[in-house]
Amino acid sequence: xxxxxxxxxxxxxxxxxxxxxxxxxxxxxxxxxxxxxxxxxxxxxxxxxxxxxxxxxxxxxxxxxxxxxxxxxxxxxxxxxxxxxxxxxxxxxxxxxxxxxxxxxxxxxxxxxxxxxxxxxxxxxxxxxxxxxxxxxxxxxxxxxxxxxxxxxxxxxxxxxxxxxxxxxxxxxxxxxxxxxxxxxxxxxxxxxxxxxxxxxxxxxxxxxxxxxxxxxxxxxxxxxxxxxxxxxxxxxxxxxxxxxxxxxxxxxxxxxxxxx
Amino acid sequence: xxxxxxxxxxxxxxxxxxxxxxxxxxxxxxxxxxxxxxxxxxxxxxxxxxxxxxxxxxxxxxxxxxxxxxxxxxxxxxxxxxxxxxxxxxxxxxxxxxxxxxxxxxxxxxxxxxxxxxxxxxxxxxxxxxxxxxxxxxxxxxxxxxxxxxxxxxxxxxxxxxxxxxxxxxxxxxxxxxxxxxxxxxxxxxxxxxxxxxxxxxxxxxxxxxxxxxxxxxxxxxxxxxxxxxxxxxxxxxxxxxxxxxxxxxxxxxxxxxxxxxxx
Numbered sequence: 001x002x003x004x005x006x007x008x009x010x011x012x013x014x015x016x017x018x019x020x021x022x023x024x025x026x027x028x029x030x031x032x033x034x035x036x037x038x039x040x041x042x043x044x045x046x047x048x049x050x051x052x053x054x055x056x057x058x059x060x061x062x063x064x065x066x067x068x069x070x071x072x073x074x075x076x077x078x079x080x081x082x083x084x085x086x087x088x089x090x091x092x093x094x095x096x097x098x099x100x101x102x103x104x105x106x107x108x109x110x111x112x113x114x115x116x117x118x119x120x121x122x123x124x125x126x127x128x129x130x131x132x133x134x135x136x137x138x139x140x141x142x143x144x145x146x147x148x149x150x151x152x153x154x155x156x157x158x159x160x161x162x163x164x165x166x167x168x169x170x171x172x173x174x175x176x177x178x179x180x181x182x183x184x185x186x187x188x189x190x191x192x193x194x195x196x197x198x199x200x201x202x203x204x205x206x207x208x209x210x211x212x213x214x215x216x217x218x219x220x221x222x223x224x225x226x227x228x229x230x231x232x233x234x235x236x237x238x239x240x241x242x243x244x245x246x247x248x249x250x251x252x253x254x255x256x257x258x259x260x261x
Numbered sequence: 262x263x264x265x266x267x268x269x270x271x272x273x274x275x276x277x278x279x280x281x282x283x284x285x286x287x288x289x290x291x292x293x294x295x296x297x298x299x300x301x302x303x304x305x306x307x308x309x310x311x312x313x314x315x316x317x318x319x320x321x322x323x324x325x326x327x328x329x330x331x332x333x334x335x336x337x338x339x340x341x342x343x344x345x346x347x348x349x350x351x352x353x354x355x356x357x358x359x360x361x362x363x364x365x366x367x368x369x370x371x372x373x374x375x376x377x378x379x380x381x382x383x384x385x386x387x388x389x390x391x392x393x394x395x396x397x398x399x400x401x402x403x404x405x406x407x408x409x410x411x412x413x414x415x416x417x418x419x420x421x422x423x424x425x426x427x428x429x430x431x432x433x434x435x436x437x438x439x440x441x442x443x444x445x446x447x448x449x450x451x452x453x454x455x456x457x458x459x460x461x462x463x464x465x466x467x468x469x470x471x472x473x474x475x476x477x478x479x480x481x482x483x484x485x486x487x488x489x490x491x492x493x494x495x496x497x498x499x500x501x502x503x504x505x506x507x508x509x510x511x512x513x514x515x516x517x518x519x520x521x522x523x524x525x
Contacts, residue, residue: 043452
């Protein structure tokens with residue numbers, strides 16, 4: 001476990017060094033992130049200029065939700081998107097051999113290998129938006145305060161499991177970037193609580209593509225709208241999703257044929 | 262010119278036919294965001310007894326369905342590709358051909374719209390049924406919609422090219438187009454129908470080109486504005502098309518001189 005943490009730190013450091021070589025680019029990217037977040041907050045404010053409550057979510061809770069959206073999306077862009085893109089390329093080129101031969105879990109080496117450091121800015125802004133939203137919520141109890149990080153980590157695990165399962169199809173179909181594009185287009189729906197969507201879309205967002213759950217439930221948690229049973233369901237559900245996706249990945253790996261094999 | 266276009270069109274259709282699944286998936290991009298904001302506005306309207314300003318739930322549905330159709334018909338993605346071509350020096354062979362590169366882009370966009378319109382219509386009918394959309398469209402509105410969406414398409418296309426042409430000077434067009442897209446997010450009628458944007462935002466959206474690209478044709482298609490207002494708004498569209506046409510001519514002429522292919 002310690003060895004893996006050390007590896008992870010090493011991966012992160014090399015990517016950070018690489019990213020810092022292009023400072024102007026980094027600053028521009030951060031600026032873009034700020035503009036994107038600010039305009040999203042603006043959109044929520046426009047909606048709330050006509051109402052005080054949206055499906056039971058007041059402005060404070062809604063900002064918490066938007067912050068969670070950027071936390072989860074930022075996590076996806078920080079490590080999952082770059083790593084999974086490289087993974088699919090490895091399968092296509094046959095260079096996955098190099099990861100498989102190393103003396104560590106192949107799944108770890110492949111799926112947490114690359115970082116897009118700028119996404120940290122996205123996550124930081126998400127955290128700020130959550131904090132601003134919390135400022136409007138009268139009080140946050142101990143249960144909510146402890147449950148929130150747990151729910152958030154579960155959200156990350158759900159997104160991870162989903163992307164892992166989707167990218168596993170690369171073992172059979174090679175080109176699956178379309179599936180990933182599908183994921184990114186659905187991701188946008190996470191900016192509103194999953195209960196505003198009509199039936200078919202809500203079902204898609206909470207089961208097939210659990211983006212709605214990954215964002216909405218942590219926000220519900222800290223806004224005090226989730227009890228221990230709900231949290232329990234989330235933990236068990238995301239642990240199961242993680243386990244099943246890992247199994248599926250191992251199954252796919254068996255169909256992998258190396259570069260010249 | 263017509264025979265050139267016919268040849269380009271055939272070639273482009275053949276190449277698009279290879280990527281059918283892709284075109285269906287990418288079509289989702291023009292559907293998902295409107296549906297997201299439609300759902301949000303429906304929730305807002307329901308919390309206020311079903312009516313916000315002149316819009317009730319069924320009007321919102323009609324507006325966002327129209328918006329989705331317009332954004333599929335009018336928007337184009339030149340800026341992203343063009344930056345890549347300039348940076349990689351791939352523009353050079355295109356410049357040597359006897360045809361201005363913009364024509365390839367026109368044909369690409371036409372074919373893209375042809376291939377996505379059928380799956381898009383199916384999805385939109387489904388959404389219209391889900392939300393029980395009500396259009397107030399009269400035949401006159403439909404008649405006005407055709408030139409209006411053509412103007413919107415030209416406006417989006419030309420402004421996209423002006424932005425893309427900036428790649429001659431800086432290869433960071435990506436940042437510029439992000440700022441442009443986010444301005445469009447607020448002002449073009451995506452987050453709210455133009456009539457519901459708070460005062461100053463609404464003034465900005467009609468003073469700048471953004472509102473004329475999506476919001477105006479969508480309102481005309483929905484039948485949400487009177488015929489006189491529609492005509493006034495279309496004058497605004499013509500104005501911005503002319504502005505961007507002139508700007509494009511200028512920027513392109515100076516820019517091509519500036520361009521030195523990477524690696525040349």
